[in-house]
Amino acid sequence: MQPHLRTLTQDDIDSAVLHTLQTKRLPSRPARAAEAVRASVVEIIAYPKAAEKPAVAEKKAEPNGPAGPGGKAPAENQNPASPKADSQKDEQPKADIAPPDSKRADNDKARDLARNGDQAGKGDQANKDEPANKGEKADKEKGDKADKGEKADKGDGKDKGDERVNIGSGVVITDQGVILTNYHVIAGASRLRIRFYDGHQSDATVIGAQPEKDLAVIKASSLPDDLPAATLGSSRNLVPGDEVVAVGFPFGIGPSVSSGVVSGLDREFASEEHQQDLDHLIQFDAAANPGNSGGPLVNMNGEVVGIVTAILNPTDAKTFVGIGFATTIESAGNAVGISPF
Template sequence: MKKAPLYSRSRQRAGAPMPTTDTAAAARPSTATPSPTTSEPAAPAPLAQRPSRWGAFVARHRMLVASCAAVALLLAGGVAGRALIAPPIQLTQKDIDAAVRHSLEKEPLPSAYAKAHAAVRPSVVRVVGLDDENEEPPKPGDDPRQHTRSTGTGVVIVDNGTILTNLHVVVGSKRIKVTFADGHESDASMVGAQPENDLAVLRAKSIPDDLVAATMRGTGDLMPGDEVIAIGFPFGIGPSTSAGVISGLKRSFRAPEGERLTNLIQFDAAANPGNSGGPLITMDGAVVGIVTAILNPGEQGTFIGIGFAVPIENAAAAVGLPPF
């Protein structure tokens, strides 16, 4: 049986010495047919590498993998951003109190008395009763003795120029002069009276364009100790504001040569001649009474800490307004 011819895998280098005849003969069988070509057969191709399981998964699910990667990047960005942002400071009550104190020191708030004054001041008027139609009212700053009889205070309760004051301020006067908060002056006439409460209702003949009526409230919830202010023209000086508290309710008082007044509000805000007819005001800026008298056993007739006001319910009845 013939053997398959064998070929060397190594290529002979050019210029190498040819083998001797004997050696060539020994290496080549005598019966073998010479190779038709002298070129060496090509080396077998290397085996292809098998793809990994992860690579196969990625290849099959490209969109899913891309989406997961995008979500992971977003989450990582959020975590990094949160790490860069400082956590909010937890404020304590002490911090809040300190901030409020600092704000108040920088811009102090107006007092409750100032707010009450501002609410009613546009409605307060100076009232002067004159004995002669040609007489001129005393000017502010004149001798205080000129004001003890003729000067009082009033408060606008209807924006058509209706004013409440004390009857004793204007009774017997031949001319009544009122001066509004903006300086506007006008003659006025008495259109109503309630002697049992020492009240008079005036109507101004001309009024400012922006006249404001005061807010009124009932006295049913007043209690001793409640803070109040009184606004008026004591001795013609004003408008002047004084502060105090409600001292008592349902008091009675008889003025010299006057009727006995009942159901009065007693207060200790300073009041003097010229305050008569002015408003008694609570801290919410509402009128609860009309200042009508002060108690002084001496002859001076000045304030010693006891003042009286007619409740606004009585005053409203004098005008014909419904009770509160």
């Protein structure tokens, strides 16, 4: 005998929904939007050209060579004194045996000092002053090298040999590993390293760039399993006040999520550092800092509507004060020759 099945009513459905809302905490709209794109956001580490570092090293080694205790300059100053030292060693035993020879050696030494005059004085003064001054410079250079090493460790602790790195963000736009980012993130780099959401790392190459729009496209040489591409949306439906989230790696920390609203549309921004005049930008107030460049600006549907490009700060701090700019996804796609739809 089968139990009688009761037909569900609207009251039953409403009661079930209410029970779920009361007993389970649902993620916020920004959290859902960030989760939708999280696996498609990558960290980009740009290493400087190798040719630059030997030049710097040679320039630093140049003052150390002559200034060092075994350098050329001290050796030249010491050479004129070497015969005197040898003659004094040879003549010392004679002084013990015959005092008149000692007086003759003293007279010879006096004549040598008189003949050399200022040269001997200058040589001694140079020998005293130069090592001290060069020692201070060497200490200062060691401090500079230590500072550079600390910065490199912060950028990528595994690559100790690189003095400095540039860290930015990017967003995967195809499942083949094509990544959209800012041009200033990869400009002047000899090597690019990508870190994916699961920790997988890969080298990357530049396959397209438009410096005047501060946009670039790179491609990873190896990919993690099941790499998802971000869903590209449209900025045409945005209005001031719409919620957005910025996802990226500020100061190399991340992926980090910040939320805010669209503050304005069709903005212009002139970059003094990179000499670019950017237009048709989205202004937003979600926190963005150095390292966020190239990361996605996402709407509440989890769609990428812009690429975080710049922040405005009237001081030299270069940190966020409430005004960020993103290139629209339409402009980004057109600039690099890829349709965003």
